[in-house]
Amino acid sequence: MPPGGGGPMKDCEYSQISTHSSSPMESPHKKKKIAARRKWEVFPGRNKFFCNGRIMMARQTGVFYLTLILILVTSGLFFAFDCPYLAVKITPAIPVVGGILFFFVMGTLLRTSFSDPGVLPRATPDEAADLERQIGNTEDIANGSSSGGYRPPPRTKEVIINGQTVKLKYCFTCKIFRPPRASHCSLCDNCVERFDHHCPWVGNCVGKRNYRFFYMFILSLSFLTVFIFAFVITHVILRSQQTGFLNALKDSPASVLEAVVCFFSVWSIVGLSGFHTYLISSNQTTNEDIKGSWSNKRGKENYNPYSYGNIFTNCCVALCGPISPSLIDRRGYIQPDTPQPAAPSNGITMYGAMQSQSDMVGAMRLPLSSSPDPRKQCMREKGMEM
Numbered sequence: 001m002p003p004g005g006g007g008p009m010k011d012c013e014y015s016q017i018s019t020h021s022s023s024p025m026e027s028p029h030k031k032k033k034i035a036a037r038r039k040w041e042v043f044p045g046r047n048k049f050f051c052n053g054r055i056m057m058a059r060q061t062g063v064f065y066l067t068l069i070l071i072l073v074t075s076g077l078f079f080a081f082d083c084p085y086l087a088v089k090i091t092p093a094i095p096v097v098g099g100i101l102f103f104f105v106m107g108t109l110l111r112t113s114f115s116d117p118g119v120l121p122r123a124t125p126d127e128a129a130d131l132e133r134q135i136g137n138t139e140d141i142a143n144g145s146s147s148g149g150y151r152p153p154p155r156t157k158e159v160i161i162n163g164q165t166v167k168l169k170y171c172f173t174c175k176i177f178r179p180p181r182a183s184h185c186s187l188c189d190n191c192v193e194r195f196d197h198h199c200p201w202v203g204n205c206v207g208k209r210n211y212r213f214f215y216m217f218i219l220s221l222s223f224l225t226v227f228i229f230a231f232v233i234t235h236v237i238l239r240s241q242q243t244g245f246l247n248a249l250k251d252s253p254a255s256v257l258e259a260v261v262c263f264f265s266v267w268s269i270v271g272l273s274g275f276h277t278y279l280i281s282s283n284q285t286t287n288e289d290i291k292g293s294w295s296n297k298r299g300k301e302n303y304n305p306y307s308y309g310n311i312f313t314n315c316c317v318a319l320c321g322p323i324s325p326s327l328i329d330r331r332g333y334i335q336p337d338t339p340q341p342a343a344p345s346n347g348i349t350m351y352g353a354m355q356s357q358s359d360m361v362g363a364m365r366l367p368l369s370s371s372p373d374p375r376k377q378c379m380r381e382k383g384m385e386m
């Protein structure tokens, strides 16, 4: 290469690909490899993670496996013992429709169970310290007068949504003011956005990010249960016309088991689907319905501020609206200089590395509205995640 021809530009290019500069590049890379831990490994909530953080579930998953076994065994027996007979005697469309329904049920179940329901990230120690200071409850903590069981009185803020006053409660574990409709799941130990309920049958919370899949799961499961039940009965009736009722039961003993499972589960599944159809059409959550948050009994002026006022719009928003990105960057790497979420400490904040950023933060520190850079970054990055 002719020296001096290209000037500083070429020198710069050359030095970037030269072997000399690779040695200082290598050492931080090595360091990263040693210390590369993902955020799910230190996640503060009580959740289980699989596949390197891709799958997220509640801690207790026993009932979820029961759900899985019931669906797999009942459908498996139906396809193995009833479908061959029905396909020949009635129409081959029966196993086809049953198969489509089965895969839809399994898909929506796994999507509900394995995804982030909309967990709100906990405040970092710095953010928690700022918030505590704004609340003005810091003196006794700073003086160290707080005892082990200390818990400050409940704190709330009020916001007005569509003319309704909504109380925002402070979460002592996550150290944030919960956004409207969020609630803390005691089993998963997280605040969840638009918290519906914790469902042990799917082994996860049901919230903003997986509610539609939960609804589609119970709705399709009602259809599948009714479908299997109806055709198992048809199968037994057709056989008994040929060989008599007792011989028909002897010839296909699996049908008896399927009919029993379907008969006992169909009522609750269909009832639950109906209940959630009502909730979706009025844009309520199970949590709000149980508490009677928007019930007329609380006064004539009490109405649901989240409802769009028409059943069709409410359904469209719940089922077809955009899915918000996950706010917990669970597959992201932990940066050594990034503060980690504050550990739950019964309302007592650790004042380790307090910085004077309090002026920057508004009176209400909602993680959604005024997030610090790491969370915004996380939101951008997680656009593709489940």
Ligand SMILES: [Zn+2]
Pocket: 171, 172, 173, 174, 175, 183, 184, 185, 189, 190, 191
């Ligand atoms: Zn919380």
Ligand SMILES: [Zn+2]
Pocket: 058, 185, 186, 187, 188, 189, 197, 198, 199, 204, 205, 206
């Ligand atoms: Zn939960």
